[in-house]
Amino acid sequence: MAGIDVGGGHGGKRSTNHEIPLIPFIDFLLCLVAFLLVTAVWSQMARINADARVPGPPRDEEQQEQKPEKQLHVEMRGERKFQLVWKEGSTVINTIDIDKKQVPIGDQGDYKYPELAKKIEQEWKQNGSHRAATDKKFDQAVLHTDNTTPFSDIIAVIDAIYSPQRDYAFGGKTEQVPAFNVTFAVN
Amino acid sequence: MSQKALSRFHQPISVPGRRLLHHVPLKFVQKKVAGGGGRSVNQEIPLIPFIDFLLCIVLFLLASFSATGELPIDKNVKLPKAENVMDMVEAPMVAITGTQILVDGAPAGSTRAIEEANRLQKVDELFNILKNKRELWKQINPGKDFPGVVILQVDRKVPALVVKSVFQTSAFAGYPNVSFMVGRLGDGSGGGEH
Numbered sequence: 001m002a003g004i005d006v007g008g009g010h011g012g013k014r015s016t017n018h019e020i021p022l023i024p025f026i027d028f029l030l031c032l033v034a035f036l037l038v039t040a041v042w043s044q045m046a047r048i049n050a051d052a053r054v055p056g057p058p059r060d061e062e063q064q065e066q067k068p069e070k071q072l073h074v075e076m077r078g079e080r081k082f083q084l085v086w087k088e089g090s091t092v093i094n095t096i097d098i099d100k101k102q103v104p105i106g107d108q109g110d111y112k113y114p115e116l117a118k119k120i121e122q123e124w125k126q127n128g129s130h131r132a133a134t135d136k137k138f139d140q141a142v143l144h145t146d147n148t149t150p151f152s153d154i155i156a157v158i159d160a161i162y163s164p165q166r167d168y169a170f171g172g173k174t175e176q177v178p179a180f181n182v183t184f185a186v187n
Numbered sequence: 188m189s190q191k192a193l194s195r196f197h198q199p200i201s202v203p204g205r206r207l208l209h210h211v212p213l214k215f216v217q218k219k220v221a222g223g224g225g226r227s228v229n230q231e232i233p234l235i236p237f238i239d240f241l242l243c244i245v246l247f248l249l250a251s252f253s254a255t256g257e258l259p260i261d262k263n264v265k266l267p268k269a270e271n272v273m274d275m276v277e278a279p280m281v282a283i284t285g286t287q288i289l290v291d292g293a294p295a296g297s298t299r300a301i302e303e304a305n306r307l308q309k310v311d312e313l314f315n316i317l318k319n320k321r322e323l324w325k326q327i328n329p330g331k332d333f334p335g336v337v338i339l340q341v342d343r344k345v346p347a348l349v350v351k352s353v354f355q356t357s358a359f360a361g362y363p364n365v366s367f368m369v370g371r372l373g374d375g376s377g378g379g380e381h
Contacts, residue, residue, distance in 0.1 A: 022234050029241040036248035045260070046272035047338055047366035052358030105372060109343070110268045112372075145347040147305065152267040152343035154350065155369055162271035178271055184351050186307070 048158055051181045070129055071140045072120070072180065076149065076157050082116055086127055096123070102156075112156050117163035124164040124179050133167035133174050141180040158182050260340065260368075261289075267343045268370035275338070278366070279320055281313065281353060282340040288353065290316045298349045307348065310356045317360035337362035 068089035075083035080100055086093040098119050102111040120141075130137045141161045145154055162178035208220045260266070261284045282289040288296045288310060296312035317337065325333060337357045341350055354365050 022238070026234070026238060026241065029238065029245060033241060033244050033248065036245065036252060040248060040251060044371045045266075045275055046269070046369055046371045047275055048269050048272050048369050050354070050365050050367065052354065052363040052365055105268065108265075108268075110370075110372070112270065145351070147346060147348035149347040150343060151341045151345045151347070151350055151367075154347055155267040155269050155343075155367060158367075159269040159271055162269075165271075184354060 048155060048162065049178075049182070050158065051183045069140065070127060071142055072123065072127075072161075073142045073144060073185070074120075074157060074161060075144045076153070077144060077146045082113075082157075084119065084123060086123070094127070110152070110156075113160045116157065117160035120161055120180075121164040128164075128166075128179060131166055131179075133169040138181040139179055141182045142185050143182055144185040264340055264342045265344075266340070266368055266370050268372040270372045272369060272371055273366070275368075276336060276366075278334070278336040278338050279317065279362070280338050280340055280368075281317075281357065283342060283345050283349060283353060285342075288313055290320075298345075298352075301349050301352045302346075305348070307355060308352050309359060310352060313353065313356050314360045317357060317362060321361045333361065334364065335362045336364040336366060338366045338368050340368045 070086055070088050070093065073083075073085040073087055075085065078100070082098045082100060084096040084098065086095075096119065098116050101113065101115050103114055104111045124139065128139050130139050143154070143157065143161070161180050161182050164179040165176045166179040167174050168177040205220060208216055211217070211220075261282055263284050264282060280291055281295070282292075283298060286298050286302075287294060288298060290313065293316070294312075295316045296310040301308045301310070321333060321335075339350070339353060339357070341353075357365050
């Protein structure tokens with residue numbers, strides 16, 4: 001067993017050697033492991049962000065007149081096709097049609113739109129305005145949905161919009177973040 | 188069968204014991220093979236590596252320990268899954284289960300009015316609860332910027348009209364950063380905060 005041997009203990013003196021009580025220590029560690037295992041949270045939950053675009057408090061630089069930025073409007077109201085529309089203010093710059101092809105994932109009814117994701121990534125690489133890691137702003141995507149569209153469909157499309165990733169420098173380190181901010185169209 | 192009859196044959200079963208070198212008629216060999224110089228059968232259990240292993244487990248479990256416990260998810264809510272996701276954060280949780288809207292488990296209105304009106308609507312009860320939560324946060328954390336994050340826990344079958352109404356109500360109540368709670372799909376690295 002583990003102990004501390006400092007020599008001595010001869011000539012009638014008391015020995016200064018000590019045994020470390022390893023068994024209670026191991027018992028304590030095992031109790032700690034059992035407690036932590038019981039209380040451990042093995043959560044697979046995550047979140048997908050959306051932005052309500054409520055104006056914040058006014059800032060000096062925002063007082064100036066700003067040129068309207070390009071926005072990607074994702075129209076998912078069609079039955080067979082998605083429509084990607086690049087707009088600058090109210091001016092339509094470009095329109096692209098993509099077939100609605102669901103690719104099922106797993107057996108719980110989840111699916112995704114890989115073709116839409118691929119096309120959005122291509123479009124962002126060609127037309128995205130905020131690509132530098134030091135750029136604090138993000139390109140804006142506006143999602144147009146039908147009132148009856150199920151939530152799972154909305155998430156599949158938002159997931160596709162978030163597929164293009166860009167570098168983002170924050171607090172001295174750079175990390176990969178989605179290139180778009182998503183918000184919902186009012187109508 | 189008698190003993191005499193048996194002795195005529197080779198005994199197939201013999202008394203177990205040591206055989207090797209026992210026939211050598213030398214004293215020191217006899218002593219050695221009799222077990223006089225045998226190794227001790229006592230064994231030390233290697234406790235130090237065992238403790239190291241336990242300490243590693245404890246450190247790993249402490250690192251992944253969550254003091255807040257498991258996220259409350261209603262059994263009736265089936266969340267959709269997504270790939271490009273972020274890690275969860277501490278924020279008020281708005282759940283839509285069936286026709287009920289809950290904020291951190293407490294009732295905060297119904298979706299029935301939205302479905303009947305068939306247009307975007309502000310949910311007054313939800314608005315008041317979220318507004319109160321926001322004011323409470325500001326009182327507790329004076330001088331700090333309010334993060335304005337709210338997490339929506341929505342069943343995969345809930346129609347977009349209800350989702351958008353709750354989304355808009357949350358924004359009006361001062362929570363513009365709305366996140367949807369989803370299941371993590373595959374190896375989504377996530378990314379950070381916007």
